Amino acid sequence: LDRQPEPWAGSTHEKRDILGVHQQKQQGLKFVGINVPVGRILPEEARAFADLADKYSRGELRLTVEQNIILPNVKESDVDALLAEPILNTGKFRVPRGENDIPLSRGLVSCTGSQFCALALVETKQRADELTRILEGKLQIPKPVRIHWTGCPNQCGQSQIGDIGLMGAPARVERKVNGQIKKVAVEGVNIFVGGKVGEDPFLAPVYKKGIPADMEHLLPVMEEILVEKFGATPKM
Numbered sequence: 001l002d003r004q005p006e007p008w009a010g011s012t013h014e015k016r017d018i019l020g021v022h023q024q025k026q027q028g029l030k031f032v033g034i035n036v037p038v039g040r041i042l043p044e045e046a047r048a049f050a051d052l053a054d055k056y057s058r059g060e061l062r063l064t065v066e067q068n069i070i071l072p073n074v075k076e077s078d079v080d081a082l083l084a085e086p087i088l089n090t091g092k093f094r095v096p097r098g099e100n101d102i103p104l105s106r107g108l109v110s111c112t113g114s115q116f117c118a119l120a121l122v123e124t125k126q127r128a129d130e131l132t133r134i135l136e137g138k139l140q141i142p143k144p145v146r147i148h149w150t151g152c153p154n155q156c157g158q159s160q161i162g163d164i165g166l167m168g169a170p171a172r173v174e175r176k177v178n179g180q181i182k183k184v185a186v187e188g189v190n191i192f193v194g195g196k197v198g199e200d201p202f203l204a205p206v207y208k209k210g211i212p213a214d215m216e217h218l219l220p221v222m223e224e225i226l227v228e229k230f231g232a233t234p235k236m
Helices: 043-056 075-081 123-139 216-229
Strands: 019-025 029-034 069-075 147-150 165-177 182-195 206-212
Touching: 019 123, 043 069, 043 075, 069 075, 123 147, 123 216, 165 206, 165 216, 182 216, 206 216
Parallel strands: 147 165
Antiparallel strands: 019 029, 029 069, 165 182, 182 206
16 A cells, blocks of 8 residues: 555644633533643642532543643533633633733743752742743733743753743852852753744753842843743833
């Protein structure tokens, strides 16, 4: 038999956006993608999502590689009631209303970080969430940007496949110690820019090294990257 062409031959793969409300192949059913900030869910929140699954999606709930949640098989007639549920209206868990809503949070990925991992060099999850919300508040970002955080070179957070990646690393800042200005060690990051997954994958190269991870130093660097590399503009 002659070799058959691959089913994707002649087509270009584009990464699908699964957050928000989407039509399923089955008539009358939707799936709802919910943003979970840095993948962190507390026990009582997990129980609330289990209740949503029982109530709206036949007891089924799916977790994505980007640390978000999908509720499949939701009846079209139930979508508005689902979106009005208290757990989805606290400001923490969000269902994007458009393809560019919460453009940084929707693709944010983070490893556990130093809070629960002895190998991590920096705290990641809380810092990643805080930085992302500040940036979304300050900048108009024309399209989603995937940001990956990892606490150490073991790369659990896969920083080199993100549009922007941050990896825990040593850093130094000048501080006054015993009346003298000295460079002291602090938590820091190496920053990668330009990673890609899917068709023609690419590991991002290092863009900047040894950036202190506190907001004073990291925030302006991230603003600069988003403006220069991803077309962001300041909000008026």
